[in-house]
Amino acid sequence: MDKLQVQLQALGLGPDLPEIAGLLASGLGCDAGTAYEAINLATDLELGDLFVILPKLKLQGLPPAAECIRNLPNSPLFSTPYVDGVQLRFFFGNRKLASLLLPYIAERNTSYGRKDVLGLRDSTDPGAGKKRIVVEFSSPNIPGKFNGNHLRSTLLGQFVANIYESMGWEVVRLNYLGDWGKPYALFAVGWERFGDEEKLQQDPLGHILEVYTKIEDEFKPEMDASRQAKKDGHSTEDIESKGIFAERDEIFRKMEAGDEKTLALWQRLRDYAIGSLGTAYQRLGIEFTEYDGESQVKSETMDEIEAKLRDNGVYEESDGSWVINFDKHGVKGLGTQIIRGRTGSSTYLLRDIAAVLDRDKKYNFDEMIYVVSSRQNSHFLQVFKALELIGRADLAGKLRHESFGEIRGLTDHLHKPLLLGNILDECGDIMCGVAKKDLGDDISEHALAVMGDPTAIAGLVAQDMFGKRAQGYIFTPGRMTSLEGESGLKLQQHHLLLSSAISELRAQVEVMATELNYAALEDEGSTNLLRILAQYPDVTAATYKSLEPHALLTYLSRLADAITDILGEESDDEYEDEAGPSDAQATEDGPEVLKVKLALYESAKVVLEGGMGLLGFPVVIA
């Protein structure tokens, strides 16, 4: 099936295809197959729904476009086309569009706009079934702050995972915790001095961060001295072989050597941290398939990689460390990177290279996407290149780093320590503060509690997805709370409006006739809404390709506007009703009209909820 046919089918127009092509064939005297090839689905709705490229009809002597229009028979499917250069542009006839589209959406319900674009794996494949993708995202450090990069990775990663799932992939959601290495070892030094069991149990992530911040402060003078020595071209060995440096390195050495006592503490803290992280992710509707982490990378795999690097002549010793000089091996600008440190400890880079091999064995994935900030662009190029250097170009070819620009200004507006739960709490407070200011006593404490999280998340997500991923942005509470433009709050509000309009109609429709009067949807507002709904499969397909959620957000904002246009008119009608006798359309609607309106609203709700779900908004339930 070609693209047009797929799209037309997604619009419920599949069976009418011969009608369109037949219309052209009979009116213009061309072959129906050729006519079919000349039909295209428009992407800009302002210009029409379909367009036909006249030269492609291969008409004898190419008659003027105006003459073509005159010769076309009338059809309920279209209004009269217009000429645009060498194209004829068609708008669907409203009634036809409604009668095709609404049952189509109702039947597919939440799978409207989703597609199995993939088909299955080759049945000879041992993992036959759906294609499998690993999406690695969020990946904060324990210990450490949940910074803007972790926040963006979490929000964008959830979107990437959702859109892949909706297109028929089996998705493994992986959180690669920074739970190993020198930062953790430094924390363990701090734990001996400042650790408090009770505090740990009350607020695990908060206390872990508190201890870490304290030991970082104590460590700073040593770090500064070492940096200075490096700058001056002196050896750092003297500085790094004593004090907190030495304590930290000793703990890390013990961890890598499998020392039981050291690992028992590490395991306990990790478990606590994952427990509280899980609670925060739940608020976002995120469930990871696995909490992976730097600690989980197998040491045998790391050994295997080093052996290959050595065999292939790309592993060099430098100042006691083992390195790859990427510049020498065909990638200029990646420099020389340490793979195994002077004290024999593994590095972030070595762990990441080995993790690819471990995950390949564990998940047998078809693709893997890292949703990580653009700060790590070079790091991922190094990981991919290193895989090639050990002869695993096949694996490197399945990997993609989807990067993004940074969020700035988080701490200008958020005052609690940067942890995911705190960020959500504070954004919820900002949202509730605005609602209280606008509504005063009209909003109950219960309502505030219910709306806190979903509105905060909608605000965060919409702000995050406002521009292209590569662009960073400045965190601005005012943008989160705004109802203008592509706002998350607006989508939540319109979703609530739509839901209550649906409940009202449902209550009236209960005992009604089954007929739907599609003619009642020929007004401008309904037509506009229908045409927007028809675009949804195209929008999700394009978003899947680009992995730019912005296009979907813009679309949903247009959808929300189209919904209010209609609901706004209706409530104006009701208002006039109350004010005195008028045309009183809302109450005079017959059952067939109420029913068709209900079908329209329900379709709009399916699309609005579906789109919000893909972006990662939990919806406010009234």
Ligand code: ARG
């Ligand atoms: N934990 C890292 C950080 O906070 C991000 C991990 C990214 N993923 C990876 N496979 N290296 O910077």
